[in-house]
Amino acid sequence: MAFETETDFDVAERGEWSYSPAVGVGPLRFGMTVDEVVEAAGMLGQTEVSDCARDYAVFSPTWKIEVHRRGVASAPPAVTAYVSQAVGLFCVAADAVQGPQVALDGLPLVGRDLPELESEAIAYAEAMDVHLRYTPEGYAGPDDPGVLMRGQLVGQVLRSRPLFMVTRDGANTEWDSMPSDEYEVKDRSSMV
Numbered sequence: 001m002a003f004e005t006e007t008d009f010d011v012a013e014r015g016e017w018s019y020s021p022a023v024g025v026g027p028l029r030f031g032m033t034v035d036e037v038v039e040a041a042g043m044l045g046q047t048e049v050s051d052c053a054r055d056y057a058v059f060s061p062t063w064k065i066e067v068h069r070r071g072v073a074s075a076p077p078a079v080t081a082y083v084s085q086a087v088g089l090f091c092v093a094a095d096a097v098q099g100p101q102v103a104l105d106g107l108p109l110v111g112r113d114l115p116e117l118e119s120e121a122i123a124y125a126e127a128m129d130v131h132l133r134y135t136p137e138g139y140a141g142p143d144d145p146g147v148l149m150r151g152q153l154v155g156q157v158l159r160s161r162p163l164f165m166v167t168r169d170g171a172n173t174e175w176d177s178m179p180s181d182e183y184e185v186k187d188r189s190s191m192v
Contacts, residue, residue: 014069014078014110015044017100021146024089025102025164028081031088037065037081044078044100045070052082055180060086060169064181069098082179086169091179096152096159104142112160114139114151136175148174150182 017026024030027040038047045068052062062084066077078098082091094102096111103109107124109117118140125132131143141149141162152161163174163182171177 014098015100017094017102019102019104019147019164021144022166025092025094026079026100028079028089028092030090030166032083033088034063034065034083037083037089041065041067041079041081048077052179052181059171060084062168062179064179080181082181084168087166090166090168090177091182092164093150093182094162094164096154096161099161102162102164104144104147107142109141109147109149109160109162111154114149114158114160117141117149117160145174148178 019025022030027043028037032040034049038049041047048066048068050064050066052064054061062082065081065083067079067081068075069078075098076095078095078100080093080095081089083089094100094110099110101108101110105124105128107120121132121140121142124142132140133143134140135149137151139149139151139160141147146165148163148165150161150163151158163178165174165177167174168177
């Protein structure tokens, strides 16, 4: 079943998190340790910590913390946090279906139909006289160095899965810092 509208996502049940560039998103602050992320994420649900593949020797060991919402059996993680040994928490990914809603200056970023989000991001950029940024894959989003827009397949619709980031050890940009687990489009179509 493909979702047709934002109300089909039960946005109200997912909660809303605030975002502050270079500071953090929701209860998670950039620079936190694994234990601090697990403790802070406990308000949302159960956490699961695992090692990330170390694809590039320049990066220090990294852990992935998946946070599953309470009462949502066998659902994908609502939030995935990435913690580097060298810099602490550097990336928070909000799942398009289960994740909390996060907005940037009133523009909702999570779980949006990507073409619709692009249209609104363009209108926002024009109204605020700011720039728009496209990822190398062509996803549009606000020109905020701490937000990297990704796609997540939900049913037959490509939805927004934003990454809230700071650069990690040995990287020049957020794109360079992106965890390898986030490179591919997430497919949650079989889980809805």
